[in-house]
Structure formats: C-alpha cells, structure tokens
Amino acid sequence: MSQDAARKGKDDALIEFRKVVKTYGQGQTAFQALCGVDLRIASGEFLAIMGPSGSGKSTAMNILGCLDAPTSGAYRFHGVHVEQLDRNQRALLRRHYLGFVFQGFNLLSRTSAQENVELPLLYRGEPLAQRHAAARQALARVGLSGWETHTSAELSGGQQQRVAIARAIVTHPQVLLADEPTGNLDSTRSHEIMELLVTLNRERGITILMVTHEADMAAYARRIVHFVDGAVESDAAQPERGA
Amino acid sequence: MFLNAILLALREIRRNLMRSFLTILGIVIGVAAVITMVTLGNGATRMMGEQISSLGSNLLILRPGQRMGAAAFGSAAFRVSDADALQMQVLALRAVAPMVSHSAPLVVGNENWSSSVTGSTNDYLMVGNWQLASGRLFSAEEQQSGRAVCIIGETVRNKLFGHQNPVGAQIRVKNFSCPVVGLLVAKGQGAMGMDQDDTVFMPLKAVQRRLIGKPQDINFIMLSMRDNADSTQVMAQIRRLMRERRKLAESEDDDFTIMDTRQIAETLSGTIGTMTMLLGAVAAVSLLVGGIGIMNIMLVSVTERTREIGIRLAIGAMENEVLLQFLIEAVALSAFGGLIGIALAFVSCLILSAVTQIPFDFDPGINLVSFVFSAAIGVLFGYMPARRAARLDPIEALRHE
Numbered sequence: 103m104s105q106d107a108a109r110k111g112k113d114d115a116l117i118e119f120r121k122v123v124k125t126y127g128q129g130q131t132a133f134q135a136l137c138g139v140d141l142r143i144a145s146g147e148f149l150a151i152m153g154p155s156g157s158g159k160s161t162a163m164n165i166l167g168c169l170d171a172p173t174s175g176a177y178r179f180h181g182v183h184v185e186q187l188d189r190n191q192r193a194l195l196r197r198h199y200l201g202f203v204f205q206g207f208n209l210l211s212r213t214s215a216q217e218n219v220e221l222p223l224l225y226r227g228e229p230l231a232q233r234h235a236a237a238r239q240a241l242a243r244v245g246l247s248g249w250e251t252h253t254s255a256e257l258s259g260g261q262q263q264r265v266a267i268a269r270a271i272v273t274h275p276q277v278l279l280a281d282e283p284t285g286n287l288d289s290t291r292s293h294e295i296m297e298l299l300v301t302l303n304r305e306r307g308i309t310i311l312m313v314t315h316e317a318d319m320a321a322y323a324r325r326i327v328h329f330v331d332g333a334v335e336s337d338a339a340q341p342e343r344g345a
Numbered sequence: 346m347f348l349n350a351i352l353l354a355l356r357e358i359r360r361n362l363m364r365s366f367l368t369i370l371g372i373v374i375g376v377a378a379v380i381t382m383v384t385l386g387n388g389a390t391r392m393m394g395e396q397i398s399s400l401g402s403n404l405l406i407l408r409p410g411q412r413m414g415a416a417a418f419g420s421a422a423f424r425v426s427d428a429d430a431l432q433m434q435v436l437a438l439r440a441v442a443p444m445v446s447h448s449a450p451l452v453v454g455n456e457n458w459s460s461s462v463t464g465s466t467n468d469y470l471m472v473g474n475w476q477l478a479s480g481r482l483f484s485a486e487e488q489q490s491g492r493a494v495c496i497i498g499e500t501v502r503n504k505l506f507g508h509q510n511p512v513g514a515q516i517r518v519k520n521f522s523c524p525v526v527g528l529l530v531a532k533g534q535g536a537m538g539m540d541q542d543d544t545v546f547m548p549l550k551a552v553q554r555r556l557i558g559k560p561q562d563i564n565f566i567m568l569s570m571r572d573n574a575d576s577t578q579v580m581a582q583i584r585r586l587m588r589e590r591r592k593l594a595e596s597e598d599d600d601f602t603i604m605d606t607r608q609i610a611e612t613l614s615g616t617i618g619t620m621t622m623l624l625g626a627v628a629a630v631s632l633l634v635g636g637i638g639i640m641n642i643m644l645v646s647v648t649e650r651t652r653e654i655g656i657r658l659a660i661g662a663m664e665n666e667v668l669l670q671f672l673i674e675a676v677a678l679s680a681f682g683g684l685i686g687i688a689l690a691f692v693s694c695l696i697l698s699a700v701t702q703i704p705f706d707f708d709p710g711i712n713l714v715s716f717v718f719s720a721a722i723g724v725l726f727g728y729m730p731a732r733r734a735a736r737l738d739p740i741e742a743l744r745h746e
C-alpha cells in the first residue's frame with residue numbers, strides 16, 4: 103500500500119487501466135472483448151469513447167463503472183486496485199463515487215420518476231426529507247420539474263433518459279459514466295443533454311466518461327478515445343468548444 | 346438500512362396487491378384452520394368438563410348385559426326389588442333410582458311430538474342433577490300408585506306448548522291422558538350431542554304398567570354415591586350384591602355392567618383431545634404447504650424482477666441489502682397472511698360455535714403461536730429466493746429481457 107501511495111503522489115490519474123483484458127466465456131467459445139487496454143483519465147476530464155458496434159465500449163464502461171472486474175490487468179480508481187475488491191466493496195465504490203447512465207435507461211418500471219431518482223440516496227442512507235429535496239432538484243436540473251409523480255411507463259423515451267441522468271447525478275458523484283446517453287433522443291434533446299453534461303463537468307468538476315456513436319455529440323468532449331476490436335486505436339484531445 | 350428494506354418491501358407488496366393476496370392464501374387458510382381446530386377442540390373439552398360436573402357427583406349406572414355388546418338383550422332385566430336391596434344394603438349410596446324408558450308419541454291439541462318417556466323416582470331427578478323450573482316433583486302417593494303424571498323437559502314444552510306454562514295442562518301419551526305437574530330447567534346438549542331436554546318423566550310404575558306392560562322390569566339403575574365414598578370399593582360391593590341376587594355361579598361372568606360416568610366422560614374428553622391434536626396437525630401441514638407457495642411466488646418474483654435487482658445492485662445496493670429486502674418482503678407477506686388467518690379463524694370460530702354449540706374460548710396462546718409460526722415460514726421459505734436475488738451478477742441481471 104505504501105508503494106501505491108507513493109505512486110499516487112507522483113501522478114494524479116483518477117482512473118488508470120493497465121493492460122486490461124476482458125474475456126467472455128471459456129475454452130472454445132471464449133471471446134476477448136478487451137485485449138489489453140491502457141488508459142489514464144485525470145480528474146475533471148470530459149472524455150468520449152467512440153468506436154464501431156462490438157468494439158468493447160460497453161465492456162470497458164462496465165469495468166470503469168466497477169460493475170464488472172477485468173479478467174486480467176489492473177484497474178486503479180483513486181489509487182485503489184479495483185480488480186482486487188469483492189462484490190460488496192465494488193458496490194460501495196459505485197454507491198459513493200460513481201453515477202451510471204445505462205445504455206437503455208434501466209429505470210424501475212411502475213415506479214415514479216421521483217422514487218427512481220431517490221433510489222441511490224436510499225442506499226446511501228440519506229433521510230427522507232433530504233432524499234425528496236435532492237431528487238426534486240436533480241429532476242429540475244434535467245428539465246423534468248412537474249413530472250415527479252409520473253411512472254416510467256408514462257414518460258417518453260427522452261424523458262426516461264433524463265430521469266436516468268437525474269438518478270446518476272443526484273448523489274453528486276465524482277465520475278459520471280454514460281453509455282450512449284443520447285442514443286434515444288432527437289438531436290435537439292441530444293444537444294440539451296450534452297449542454298447539461300458540459301455544465302456539470304465545468305461547474306461541479308464531475309469527471310465524465312461518455313460512449314457515443316455520433317461525432318457531433320463526441321464534439322462536446324475534450325478528449326476522444328477510439329476503440330476498435332477491443333483495443334484503443336486512437337486517443338486525442340480536442341479544443342474546447344467555442345474556444 | 347433495516348427501515349429502508351421494510352419500506353421497499355411494503356411498497357413492492359402494495360404494487361402487486363392481487364398477486365400478494367393469492368400468494369398468502371395458503372398461509373391464511375393454514376393459520377385459520379389450525380386456530381379454528383385448536384380453539385374448538387379446547388371448547389369441546391371444556392364443555393365435556395362442564396358436563397361431567399352437570400352429570401352429578403359420583404354417579405354410577407348399573408345396566409344388564411356386558412359392556413355395549415348384544416349380550417345386553419339376552420341378560421335378564423333388573424327387578425324393582427334389586428333397587429330396594431341396593432338402597433338397603435350398600436350404605437355408601439345416597440340415592441338409588443331405578444328407571445325404565447320407552448319412546449312414546451305425545452299429543453297436545455294439534456301439536457305432535459315423539460320423545461323418550463322415563464319412568465323413575467324423584468331420586469332420579471336428584472341423581473341426574475335436574476332442577477325444577479316450575480311445578481312440583483311427584484308426590485309419595487303418585488309414586489306409590491303409579492298415577493300417570495309427568496314432568497317435562499324444555500324441548501318437549503317448546504314443541505307442545507310453545508312458550509306457555511305447561512303445568513296443569515294435559516298431554517296425551519300414547520293412549521292415555523297425563524297431567525303435567527312440573528317443568529325442568531333446561532340442561533342443553535349432552536356429552537354425545539343428544540338433546541337432554543327432549544325428555545318426559547313419569548313415576549316408575551306408570552311407565553312400567555301403561556307403556557311397557559311389564560310391572561317389575563327395570564332398564565337401568567342410577568346410583569349416586571355419598572361424597573367421600575371410594576368408587577372402586579362401592580362398585581365392588583354392588584357387584585357382589587348383584588351377583589348374589591342374580592344367582593351367578595363362581596365360574597360365570599357378570600351379566601350386568603357398572604359404569605362410572607365420570608370415567609366415561611374423562612375417556613371421552615381424552616378422545617376429543619387426541620382428535621384436536623390430530624386435526625391441528627393436519628392443519629399445520631397445510632400451513633407448511635402455504636409456505637411452499639410463498640417460496641414459489643418469491644422465486645417467480647426474483648426471475649420476474651431480475652432487471653430491477655440488477656438496477657439496485659448497479660446503483661450501489663450491497664448483497665445483504667437486496668437479501669434483506671426480499672426476505673422482509675416474504676416475512677411481511679406471510680405475517681400479513683397470519684393476521685388475516687387469525688381474523689378468519691375468529692369469524693369461523695364464532696360461526697361454528699354458534700352452529701355446534703361448542704363454546705368459543707378465545708385463546709391468545711394459539712393465536713400468537715400461529716402468527717409467529719407464519720412469520721417464521723416467511724423467513725424459512727423466503728431465504729432461498731432472497732439469496733438467489735442477492736447473488737445475481739448486476740450486469741447479467743441488467744441484460745435480462
């Protein structure tokens with residue numbers, strides 16, 4: 103651990119992938135979705151991950167989001183070796199540091215927007231009054247004031263996506279991971295969501311990792327990583343928008 | 346964390362009200378059955394106890410023949426003189442009541458009824474713990490001469506006279522007319538479910554001569570012992586005397602039976618106790634089946650809600666929290682089931698006790714035990730599905746559907 107601490111002092115990478123490999127299945131049918139990915143992400147970055155379908159973007163996001171463990175290689179988050187943590191420890195990391203917007207919204211059906219957004223706070227053990235207030239605020243943030251009592255089934259795709267984003271940001275996470283957050287939205291809504299992410303990134307310093315297929319969405323990010331066949335093909339910074 | 350889990354579980358139950366209700370139906374019925382069985386069984390046992398004391402203290406019944414067998418018909422009937430001899434020679438007896446009984450049609454005006462007419466002495470009423478509601482007992486003269494007068498039970502009064510006072514009225518018994526001199530206080534149902542108040546008493550000789558036509562024969566002799574008499578000793582004494590009077594040789598078996606009513610009643614109430622336990626056990630099995638029903642539904646629910654579980658896990662729920670949520674859901678369900686079952690048992694006990702006249706004694710013990718047991722079933726059968734839910738891989742779970 104002391105070695106880790108010394109290392110951490112030297113470079114301030116929030117996230118560090120070293121030769122991360124993810125293999126699905128075993129033996130004959132084994133498939134390597136990630137084959138040795140190296141990636142370093144500093145605190146406060148806004149990073150877009152692009153690449154063709156099946157190139158391992160979601161797989162990488164799941165590992166980055168501590169939902170999954172790499173088959174081999176090292177993943178350090180805040181200097182902590184995530185690959186060595188057990189299920190419950192990873193759950194605690196997700197609970198306290200990460201916000202996840204899934205590909206496909208993954209809201210609780212038959213549950214109001216308000217309750218959906220409150221869910222992560224519930225697991226954090228926040229008191230009722232605070233949960234209510236924070237959830238309202240988060241919904242307002244994504245432009246859904248007045249929709250609190252509607253269940254997921256009563257909301258349009260775009261609205262559901264925004265509830266999902268509200269749920270991810272309600273805990274003020276250090277890192278927001280968004281897997282195609284605009285995949286289901288028209289371009290006006292998409293740009294609104296992107297503006298929101300940019301604001302969160304600038305004002306709150308939230309580190310944002312976003313998967314997208316669309317170049318004009320990726321243009322909001324300050325760094326773009328291209329995945330091809332489970333490996334990083336290119337990794338380039340780009341100038342700030344409007345600058 | 347605990348409070349949250351309860352909150353989540355209750356929300357989930359409310360969201361699926363109909364399914365939740367069907368899930369707990371097994372528990373509801375099981376709990377209701379167990380409580381009803383045990384409560385009514387206890388009521389029946391208590392009723393037996395009360396009837397033992399209502400039979401009168403230290404009552405013996407002497408009847409011809411052995412046991413309940415057909416021999417009863419072959420054996421010679423008792424004679425009036427047997428009763429007299431018992432009264433004279435067995436000092437531990439307080440009262441001796443010879444009796445005959447015969448069923449006869451009863452008519453008053455347009456009202457018809459058929460009842461068992463018992464011929465005996467005033468002692469019989471004392472031995473059997475009967476009390477007069479109105480009127481009088483038989484006079485010495487009536488007993489001596491065998492005049493046709495009668496004392497009737499509440500049921501007979503009801504059938505023939507309605508709510509009117511029967512004392513002084515006439516009843517036509519078979520082919521002769523008979524004035525009513527007394528009305529008995531109602532006793533209610535007897536030990537074996539028969540109506541004790543459906544009865545007519547007449548002086549012994551009246552029944553012997555007018556209804557049966559055998560002036561000396563007696564069907565039974567009821568014997569009441571003095572308070573501190575030793576029943577085994579008294580029974581031995583009676584047996585010796587009767588063997589002698591009936592001229593039985595050493596080698597011959599008794600051709601009569603002495604029954605101790607208290608003993609009979611105690612045997613009977615023991616039987617009821619065993620029945621109660623047996624039925625209770627059957628009901629308990631149905632409770633177990635109800636538990637399996639809960640497990641089944643919870644397992645289905647885990648499959649159905651895989652994505653939900655995935656979302657919870659992905660958002661940061663720990664294994665234990667998901668486990669607890671599902672476990673509490675199962676326990677809350679079965680505990681609700683237990684409560685509804687208790688309410689149902691209360692209602693069915695009320696109804697059944699009204700129908701069968703078995704007294705309803707609310708027993709907090711069995712209600713509490715059933716409730717705790719049903720909650721325990723929730724833990725037992727909820728654990729497996731809950732653990733399965735908690736162990737799901739969040740990504741796999743999210744991919745579900």
Ligand SMILES: Nc1ncnc2c1ncn2[C@@H]1O[C@H](COP(=O)(O)OP(=O)(O)OP(=O)(O)O)[C@@H](O)[C@H]1O
Pocket residue numbers: 126127133135153154155156157158159160161162205
């Ligand atoms: N659970 C799994 N089991 C087996 N193979 C998997 C599993 N998850 C992903 N894969 C495979 O890994 C590869 C990468 O999948 P991944 O979901 O990361 O792609 P992606 O880049 O997100 O694609 P898309 O843009 O379509 O979402 C795919 O070929 C996929 O079939």
Ligand SMILES: [Mg+2]
Pocket residue numbers: 159160161205281
């Ligand atoms: Mg994907």
